[in-house]
Amino acid sequence: xxxxxxxxxxxxxxxxxxxxxxxxxxxxxxxxxxxxxxxxxxxxxxxxxxxxxxxxxxxxxxxxxxxxxxxxxxxxxxxxxxxxxxxxxxxxxxxxxxxxxxxxxxxxxxxxxxxxxxxxxxxxxxxxxxxxxxxxxxxxxxxxxxxxxxxxxxxxxxxxxxxxxxxxxxxxxxxxxxxxxxxxxxxxxxxxxxxxxxxxxxxxxxxxxxxxxxxxxxxxxxxxxxxxxxxxxxxxxxxxxxxxxxxxxxxxxxxxxxxxxxxxxxxxxxxxxxxxxxxxxxxxxxxxxxxxxxxxxxxxxxxxxxxxxxxxxxxxxxxxxxxxxxxxxxxxxxxxxxxxxxxxxxxxxxxxxxxxxxxxxxxxxxxxxxxxxxxxxxxxxxxxxxxxxxxxxxxxxxxxxxxxxxxxxxxxxxxxxxxxxxxxxxxxxxxxxxxxxxxxxxxxxxxxxxxxxxxxxxxxxxxxxxxxxxxxxxxxxxxxxxxxxxxxxxxxxxxxxxxxxxxxxxxxxxxxxxxxxxxxxxxxxxxxxxxxxxxxxxxxxxxxxxxxxxxx
Amino acid sequence: xxxxxxxxxxxxxxxxxxxxxxxxxxxxxxxxxxxxxxxxxxxxxxxxxxxxxxxxxxxxxxxxxxxxxxxxxxxxxxxxxxxxxxxxxxxxxxxxxxxxxxxxxxxxxxxxxxxxxxxxxxxxxxxxxxxxxxxxxxxxxxxxxxxxxxxxxxxxxxxxxxxxxxxxxxxxxxxxxxxxxxxxxxxxxxxxxxxxxxxxxxxxxxxxxxxxxxxxxxxxxxxxxxxxxxxxxxxxxxxxxxxxxxxxxxxxxxxxxxxxxxxxxxxxxxxxxxxxxxxxxxxxxxxxxxxxxxxxxxxxxxxxxxxxxxxxxxxxxxxxxxxxxx
Numbered sequence: 001x002x003x004x005x006x007x008x009x010x011x012x013x014x015x016x017x018x019x020x021x022x023x024x025x026x027x028x029x030x031x032x033x034x035x036x037x038x039x040x041x042x043x044x045x046x047x048x049x050x051x052x053x054x055x056x057x058x059x060x061x062x063x064x065x066x067x068x069x070x071x072x073x074x075x076x077x078x079x080x081x082x083x084x085x086x087x088x089x090x091x092x093x094x095x096x097x098x099x100x101x102x103x104x105x106x107x108x109x110x111x112x113x114x115x116x117x118x119x120x121x122x123x124x125x126x127x128x129x130x131x132x133x134x135x136x137x138x139x140x141x142x143x144x145x146x147x148x149x150x151x152x153x154x155x156x157x158x159x160x161x162x163x164x165x166x167x168x169x170x171x172x173x174x175x176x177x178x179x180x181x182x183x184x185x186x187x188x189x190x191x192x193x194x195x196x197x198x199x200x201x202x203x204x205x206x207x208x209x210x211x212x213x214x215x216x217x218x219x220x221x222x223x224x225x226x227x228x229x230x231x232x233x234x235x236x237x238x239x240x241x242x243x244x245x246x247x248x249x250x251x252x253x254x255x256x257x258x259x260x261x262x263x264x265x266x267x268x269x270x271x272x273x274x275x276x277x278x279x280x281x282x283x284x285x286x287x288x289x290x291x292x293x294x295x296x297x298x299x300x301x302x303x304x305x306x307x308x309x310x311x312x313x314x315x316x317x318x319x320x321x322x323x324x325x326x327x328x329x330x331x332x333x334x335x336x337x338x339x340x341x342x343x344x345x346x347x348x349x350x351x352x353x354x355x356x357x358x359x360x361x362x363x364x365x366x367x368x369x370x371x372x373x374x375x376x377x378x379x380x381x382x383x384x385x386x387x388x389x390x391x392x393x394x395x396x397x398x399x400x401x402x403x404x405x406x407x408x409x410x411x412x413x414x415x416x417x418x419x420x421x422x423x424x425x426x427x428x429x430x431x432x433x434x435x436x437x438x439x440x441x442x443x444x445x446x447x448x449x450x451x452x453x454x455x456x457x458x459x460x461x462x463x464x465x466x467x468x469x470x471x472x473x474x475x476x477x478x479x480x481x482x483x484x485x486x487x488x489x490x491x492x493x494x495x496x497x498x499x500x501x502x503x504x505x506x507x508x509x510x511x512x513x514x515x516x517x518x519x520x521x522x523x524x525x526x527x528x529x530x531x532x533x534x535x536x537x538x539x540x541x542x543x544x545x546x547x548x549x550x551x552x
Numbered sequence: 553x554x555x556x557x558x559x560x561x562x563x564x565x566x567x568x569x570x571x572x573x574x575x576x577x578x579x580x581x582x583x584x585x586x587x588x589x590x591x592x593x594x595x596x597x598x599x600x601x602x603x604x605x606x607x608x609x610x611x612x613x614x615x616x617x618x619x620x621x622x623x624x625x626x627x628x629x630x631x632x633x634x635x636x637x638x639x640x641x642x643x644x645x646x647x648x649x650x651x652x653x654x655x656x657x658x659x660x661x662x663x664x665x666x667x668x669x670x671x672x673x674x675x676x677x678x679x680x681x682x683x684x685x686x687x688x689x690x691x692x693x694x695x696x697x698x699x700x701x702x703x704x705x706x707x708x709x710x711x712x713x714x715x716x717x718x719x720x721x722x723x724x725x726x727x728x729x730x731x732x733x734x735x736x737x738x739x740x741x742x743x744x745x746x747x748x749x750x751x752x753x754x755x756x757x758x759x760x761x762x763x764x765x766x767x768x769x770x771x772x773x774x775x776x777x778x779x780x781x782x783x784x785x786x787x788x789x790x791x792x793x794x795x796x797x798x799x800x801x802x803x804x805x806x807x808x809x810x811x812x813x814x815x816x817x818x819x820x821x822x823x824x825x826x827x828x829x830x831x832x833x834x835x836x837x838x839x840x841x842x843x844x845x846x847x848x849x850x851x852x853x854x855x856x857x858x859x860x861x862x863x864x865x866x867x868x869x870x871x872x873x874x875x876x877x878x
Contacts, residue, residue, distance in 0.1 A: 055831070056636075058635050058636075059635075059636075059637070066591075139603050142590075142591060142600055142603050142604050142607065143600075144591045144600060146600070159599075160599070210637065210638075213636075213637055213638060214638070228646075228720075228722075228733070228823065229636075229643070229646050229647065229823060229828075230647065230821075230822075230823035230824075230827060230828065231719065231720050231722070231821075231823040232719075232722055234722070252722070254719065254821070255821065255823075256718065256719075256821040257818055257821065257827070258818050258819055258821065260702065261702075261705065261717065261718050261818075261819055261820065261821060262821075264705055264706065264709065264710050264717045264718075265717040265718055265719075265821075267710060268709060268710055268713065268717045270716065270717055270718075270719075417583075418584075418834055418836075419584075419834065419835070420582065420583065420584025420585070420586075420588075420589060420835070420836040421582070421583040421584050423584060423585070423588060424583045424584045424585060425583075427588075430598065465598065465601075466598065
């Protein structure tokens with residue numbers, strides 16, 4: 001009886017189980033059919049470029065864009081008066097057909113093209129330039145880069161709300177705009193190439209509901225189509241682009257955070273370009289071969305010293321000892337880092353000095369300097385807190401630096417924190433230095449001019465949270481930078497920057513100079529027209545690219 | 553029952569207030585200047601920072617900021633994202649549907665598979681099938697979802713090319729009225745299966761235990777003696793009673809998944825809420841963190857309420873709102 005009672009339900013269970021199994025199998029089969037029936041590639045006739053961003057752009061508003069991720073999209077939708085040639089790094093006409101500079105080197109007159117159209121079909125006029133500049137400068141916009149327009153006479157007063165107009169901006173006619181600077185400022189045109197000086201149509205950007213944040217309208221080669229947060233952004237070729245319709249019909253920007261997943265998507269053919277290469281996998285790198293593109297990127301990575309806190313305060317020998325102690329070649333080759341830096345100004349920028357000795361790896365010299373600094377074999381040197389923001393790559397770098405410094409007798413404790421906490425520890429306040437004694441940082445130049453790295457980071461006018469977090473001050477360096485700004489001759493300017501760099505590097509050892517950045521990008525062989533830009537992997541002009549799958 | 557429902561729903565208010573307060577205090581204490589994150593980047597003009605602080609009310613004393621935050625909550629305003637500069641409600645509306653769809657799919661798959669495997673194991677207690685199911689259950693529950701997702705991706709997407717590697721798809725249908733875009737079905741398979749495999753183990757083990765316990769009950773024999781078919785006896789008497797603890801665990805799993813299956817969303821680039829919250833925490837986008845946590849607290853309470861109500865259907869002895877049934 002017991003046996004019968006227990007076996008009967010079990011038999012029923014089996015029958016039901018088989019029925020459920022069959023149902024699941026059918027569902028799986030249907031899913032499989034659906035999966036196989038769906039096209040994975042764009043239609044052959046359409047030229048589509050699919051590339052990856054590791055996160056959503058913080059903004060698509062050109063006035064607010066202040067990071068590479070935002071610029072990767074914004075630069076393709078917008079254009080300004082002038083633009084930077086991504087390959088040669090020369091300033092060239094964009095919406096301005098041409099410009100003249102008066103003899104006083106303060107007055108710039110721009111003549112606009114007749115055929116530049118916004119994506120809503122309206123022609124771009126000088127009034128749009130005025131509106132866009134006022135917008136970037138205004139207090140309400142709070143642009144982090146309003147400084148690029150501040151050389152214009154009266155711009156600062158306008159930005160501070162002291163004036164209703166920008167005194168140095170005049171519009172003689174609908175297609176002409178005149179900008180008068182407060183004083184001669186050599187990098188002005190370079191600054192105008194930045195995306196924050198891009199032109200926007202008033203009828204769209206005066207919207208109190210700010211719909212333009214999700215649907216930007218510019219006059220660039222691609223017009224905005226769709227943005228699904230954390231999924232994709234889609235741009236379409238703009239037929240009315242003054243430079244001619246791009247060959248690419250469509251750009252799909254895929255938001256993929258995980259590096260390994262993105263790599264698999266690239267290998268599976270779901271991406272045509274990838275902004276990271278698998279340099280941890282030698283076999284895969286060899287297989288990818290010519291799909292790997294490596295080229296210089298105008299940026300410098302360094303370890304900052306806090307010149308207001310011990311032990312670095314007033315101790316040049318200690319700072320030099322740390323520079324000699326770190327094996328930068330090893331970091332480059334064994335840790336997948338970047339080429340060693342001999343200074344601050346990266347290659348390709350006027351003023352870069354290839355003959356600057358820098359600090360090659362020399363532990364014996366480092367020990368001698370450590371003793372000279374008052375800490376023979378590290379005796380008496382308290383542990384130093386080395387701060388960096390959370391990142392696997394930076395952690396590896398920090399551990400190597402820690403080991404190298406330990407080898408000469410210096411104890412360094414690692415402080416890995418999130419970005420917000422890191423910035424708080426590094427920047428401090430205008431009155432007080434941050435608590436970080438040493439910290440890793442990198443600087444990408446906004447435009448290819450030595451002033452774009454030396455001034456924000458080392459000039460005493462940017463002391464503290466404004467950029468000179470190190471609280472470094474040298475009046476000779478300040479004077480050289482100020483003098484260079486007003487020199488018309490590029491050669492003379494470059495000489496001043498070389499001299500300024502020599503002071504910061506060889507005399508003061510202001511930082512621990514680590515490496516010059518490089519871009520590493522994967523491109524499928526069928527992507528043609530690639531221009532390697534020192535401005536970064538996202539500055540490759542997409543309007544010049546073609547997708548020729550038949551030619552691959 | 554109605555009284556019970558009203559009481560539970562009213563109980564939501566203090567829970568939300570407590571959650572709002574705790575989250576607000578935590579995010580307020582996190583080091584870092586939100587103004588700098590709003591303005592973006594390094595080397596900012598101090599005047600710009602001051603202006604940002606004034607615009608967002610960040611220069612007000614903490615109690616003022618807290619009261620303003622509560623006042624907005626009472627009006628149903630979850631604030632505006634520091635980074636995206638759009639309402640948090642819009643961000644939740646955009647990211648919750650993908651999370652919901654993934655969670656529902658994973659729970660359905662896990663429930664079907666877990667109940668099936670548990671039933672199979674219970675039918676052959678101590679046999680090879682039983683041992684295999686138990687082994688699979690342990691392995692499934694022990695595997696890190698991040699690793700499992702990558703392995704499934706490598707096999708089914710990279711090697712066999714049966715399924716897309718990742719993503720939500722760009723051309724899924726849009727539901728009328730609510731405007732939510734559905735994922736492309738093939739894009740849903742891998743993340744849903746990954747999550748379901750992790751959940752399936754515990755469901756299978758609980759189903760097995762429940763069925764073995766119920767299998768010895770006299771009322772099954774009574775039901776058979778009264779002429780009920782074997783399928784009816786299994787489904788309405790054996791399985792239904794064995795499922796009470798299973799429903800509890802499914803409910804908890806579902807509520808947890810609605811909070812975001814962060815690792816799965818990360819591996820498969822799924823545009824869900826979990827990833828959004830983690831990113832907001834990293835960027836100190838406080839309004840998004842606060843809004844999402846509040847929303848998810850409410851969702852968890854509601855899911856738990858739904859599970860409690862399901863007990864009534866599964867077990868007539870369970871009764872809310874009056875004297876207990878005999």
